[in-house]
Amino acid sequence: MEKLAVLIQFIFIYSVLGDSTYYSSYYGLPLTSTQVAAYTSNGTVANCTVAVEACDETEPRRIDGTCNNLNYPSYGATRTPYYRILDASYHKKSSSEFEPRLSSSGTELNLTRKIRTSIWAEGRVDDEVLTSVINHLAVFFATDITNTRDTTNYVSWRPYCCKSAGKTDYACTPNHVPKDDFVHRFSGIRCLNMTRPLTFQTSGCAPNTTTPLRIVDATPLVDLSPIYGNTIEKARRTNSGGKLVTVTVNNRINFPDTSTLNLLLGINFVGIILFWNNHNFIADQLAAVNPCWTDDQLFDAAREINIAYGVQMFYYELMATLMGKDNLIADGILSEDEGFRDLYDDTKLPQIALEYPVVLRWMHSLQDGDLRMYYTNGTYKSTFPIVDLTSNTDFLKVNDTMDYVTQGFFRQPTANSDDYVADPDIVQRGLGRLQRSNDIMTNDLAKNRYFGFKGYTEYRNHCFGDSITSFDDLTDIIDVERITQLQLLYKDVTDIDLLAGIWVEKKKENSHVPPTFYCLVKEQLERSMVSDRHWYERESRPNAFTADQLAQIRKVSLARMLCDIGPGVTEIQPRAYELPTTDNVIVSCDEIPNLDYSYWADDTCTTSS
Template sequence: MESSRGYTEIPGVYTSSPRAFVGARRLCRNYQTCIGATVLTLLIISLVGLASVLIGQSIATNNAEPQPMSATNRTLVTLMALPFPRRDRDWYNSRWDENPVIPDAKDYPSSTPEPPTTTQDSRSDPEERDGGDEDVDEEEMMMNEDLNWARGDDRSLFPRDDGFNWARMPEPVPNVTDRDLSESLAFGSRDEQWRDELERRMEARNMSLQPGTPSHYHQHSFRKTSPIVRGMAKQGYLMERATQEIGRRMKLSREQSTMDSRRMADLGASPYCDSENQRSHPTRCDEKALYRSADGSCNNLKNPLWGASFTAFRRGLPAIYDDGVSIPRRSVAKSELPSARQVSTGVHTGHHAESKSYTHLAMTWGQFVDHDITATAQTKGPAGETIKCCFEGALNNDTIIHPECLAIQIPKNDSFYSSFNKTCMEFTRSAPAPRCELGPRDQLNQLTAYLDGSIIYGSTSEEMDNLRQHTDGLLKTQVTDDGRELLPPSNDSNDGCNLKTQMGWHRYCFQSGDSRVNEQIMLTVMHTIWAREHNSMALTLKDLNPEWNDERLFQEARRIIVAQIQHITYHEYIPSVLGPTLTKAKRLSPLEGSKHLLLSYDPSINAGISNEFAAAAFRFGHSMIQGLVQKIDQEGKNVAFQQLKKTLFNPFPLYDIGVMGDYARGSIAQMSCAVDTYFSAQVTHRLFQARGAKYGLDLVAINIQRGRDHGIPPYNRWRMMCGFPPALNFTDLRQDMDRGALDALSKVYKSVDDIDLYSGGLAELPMKDALVGPTFACILTDQFVRLKRGDRFWYENGDSPAKFTPNQLVEIRKASLARILCNNIDGMTAIQRWPLRHFETGNPRLPCASIAIPKVDLSPWQEDDPLENYNYGKKD
């Protein structure tokens, strides 16, 4: 029903119903003078009484003992005092590459606290000079001075004798002979060839996963890996095995193998260093380029491959492998760690609570951001086929078990899988990153690290080219009979998503910039609305600038889309994850109006994604997943729920009219689960469960096993890296963790030093007004600072050839997720102003036509005097 003001009636916000208490309001108007005098008298009396009470309390407070700082405030103060970005392996390597002379231990100052030094947070901040947030109060910046741990200027709290952190002095390594080096490299080459032969035997025996099974969906459909990774992985595997062999010959300690072996030899000219299996360097970088490259290269001019696709993840802390190179870690007691499935059932099951503030869309947006910046490459067979690890006799026969298998053992008394006689869960290791130096195993990120919309446009030139129409700057789409624009179809019947029954009706799964587009239906919706937004923007730019060619229309639309994604993420999402206080303190909040960031870009900052971020910390969002997915029709009268497992790799309903809006309305109305250690059974028992199957996979167990596969240091080490004292026992964690979660951890792990980062981080109490606890907040803050400060094309940068004009910045800062949803979802008529938050006071549900949800005006992009003969991106 339309109101007199033209708004669609929304109960609690806008209505045309008669105003209540008409008679009472009329009486107040007739006697307003008398009523006003009475209220004023009562107010004066109340103020006098209140002042007396406050004075008395002030006197009592001055005489009282100071109250201890709460655990939540203490951890927040600690994080705000840390310099960001944190030290990483790049910092360590450059420190000793620039000064290869290793001093004597007596001259090395790491065992004593270093004096304060100028850090990136303490120097004059250009954001502050240009209207950024005010400095944090000094009282909030104080540190607990009772900690008896050595600290350097990064304020980490590793013990003085700890040799597994970046403040250590490199240990002298024995001089390796040419013969030892040559024989070790030959050993690695022979082992790599043996693996090829094993894979051929397995292929001949058809030892791969059966299509339609949960494990096949996971390995083939979800964890897609580019064919070029196979050659890269062969190079990485060769160097990994060579490092293990040289370590055995030279009797290297674990620390030496992990942190110092790279200095033993220069292998750049070695015949075992295959340049064809390396990530190629760009021949030339244009420092005046207006647009990003498709693959992220040349963003950093000094280090052109920082943040580029198909490069290794960064290391925020040294990898922890049992042998210092590749073998997953064991307990500090030298026994096996509890099975990842045992940790899942012992720590991560139970009653899960709903979030009090966040919608289920917050989980999807986090996944959207994650799929823009991380995609770990997985080991595959010779032709890209899956690898089977769980079959009878495999554990006792290493002639048929693939060396990259790391299957998850399921206890015989498992509360769920035992009824199906299942004692093994498929798990294949991530592919090793290629390198031409000795050292521990790293993993490959197939995507660009930058928040650059690669989820829409792809992470290689070939992918981007394939997704474009090459007309009017548009992306490829398909249009339904009723005129709705959907993503282009994937016509590959073996893509792991398409179904013959659906293909018979010409309904296909979709293509986009990231191969996981079809994983869950709201993620597919998010891909779709951004493709629609791009095309709408390209057509508007063409109307404004008819002389622009296809290349310029595409690149300008892409540049604006990326800026909107960056703005929404840092304006709406990050403050929710880290809390507004930490977000502002670390200068992550966007500026306002037409202001630019000046001198904010720092080429010494590697924006590459850290292994700990990708394999543990940013997976906190899995805890937010609801087991039932909500749908609400356009009238709001019909509310339905669907099991999560039925929405996975099932994007076909989006071909039906109104379905996209139904899922979107349900997502912004449904509360997400709280971020804690408890997960829905839909993800711990039934992940990727196919039709007719009796069970699925356990996402939590997979996450824990992935952390061990990647050599992610355990939780206690990350506490020290983030400025918190190490826990000497489980009791030390009582102030920082949920009591029930801590009890569960103490029953599953033998030592507090064994706790996996993923489980320990989720067990922490969230910081005030944040989704995560302090250790995850530390890792996330480091990465989000890097993505902003280490991106030469960041949308707010004012010292870049590609900078936006002040008027263009004003428009970009109007961008909001609410407006994107309203503009691009059919039947979406109303939405809360901030859709990642639940509809409540201060976040009203508004009509999409409301001026309170501003629209981005593209008129500042109109060129009054276009440059003659200036063809952007036109090829010769």
């Protein structure tokens, strides 16, 4: 019977593998058939292995992300490892127990809920510059490269972590609420559900004695994988005209229901309504200038343009607005020249820094819990709590709701982080109906610890060479009243959590973000650019754009996208991430620069063919 079982395993492996080679998702090395059989037998083959078909250096970007780096072909696929900017810092109770680091005096750090409520008051204050769409698109692009199942873990798989069953489950790490909590001292809630991050170790891909490293479902490349998936899925395509599938609800075109969507409304809206429909818009434009192209030709070209569209908008518009265009030009992230540039370095693997997604969570301080809707003429219509739309997109399919929501994305201000006021829905009802109470920003700080990050002062040293040994050394970078708060929360300056330090920093000059946020995010922006063999600005990449085509991509803007595919959008301010002002006046869509798709016309394909 054992020989028969082994034979069946080998038959299964051969049928799946075909012309592919299996690699370890964690180590990035080729696996033998025996090793693959072992993963198959214990049910971990999906998490712990990457199947890579033979690479062709002339082929375009693969949907699964493999063969991006020809020397390490599995890197770029899903479930390949992050890297750490700084080494991990854990309190090890045993060889397999990695707990959050202790304070410099050897005691446990203060409760994360206590720290969050001490730094952030609760209320709603509108920002005077930024629109709410900047948050939604930032979250979408973060999901493109860092999508995890952490929330699903404690919402669906382990909803019991605050109950007696959670006390014996190592995966449970609930956030405890102090008795004098400003909100919950009268509610009776003393625990907020949360679990440890899912890792290669908990997934059976690496020994549990090795340092935990989170495992993710997204490719580490900016490739719009929330739209196209990370495997070839014919079900996403109409197989006609190069388009993605849409459905008609209440006589209006809408996105399909799919399990790949993130729980958050902003990601569903931006990812599907914008980039999903933008793909179809591009496919139509390409079909008009290339009537003889096949479905595959149209799909592949539309996907390539849509990805470039997204990356150009993310780097040159969204991050330029948030972090300061001149800052990013000075640091070599953005180019002042509109032509090609090639910064590719095949010694840099396409990976995400473990710090990056946690640092990005600072942006929850900009998150407004209200979804404000407007009529197409800009008149305010109504408000709906955005957390009540978690894992629920039916709301968007009723009547003209999509039109009103779209208008709100470029008319509604985001929250103002300068006043240290957190939106009450974000920090009390973060998951809406899915959980009685959820403090997203407390969870952010707790995950900071469970990822094993060193203290804030060590990252200041990494970024700026600072040698911070006392609270007095913070006076140039943090306001005095905030330093006093930190002294009440942390016994020693070296105890300060990375995210907590970023929360209270003064903003970087000519930007909307704290300096350490800027530093660590900038490192990832650079890494994503130099490690991607298919980066859209490269002249020498496979299927590279022509100079004229790249010039068209340089014209990309959120305003243009919303004019093209945003329901009911006929006018908008050119800088859609910023509120209308005297130098950012709302204008007709006819005045927003448009892409000329004739530059993608195939000379061999004429209207008479």
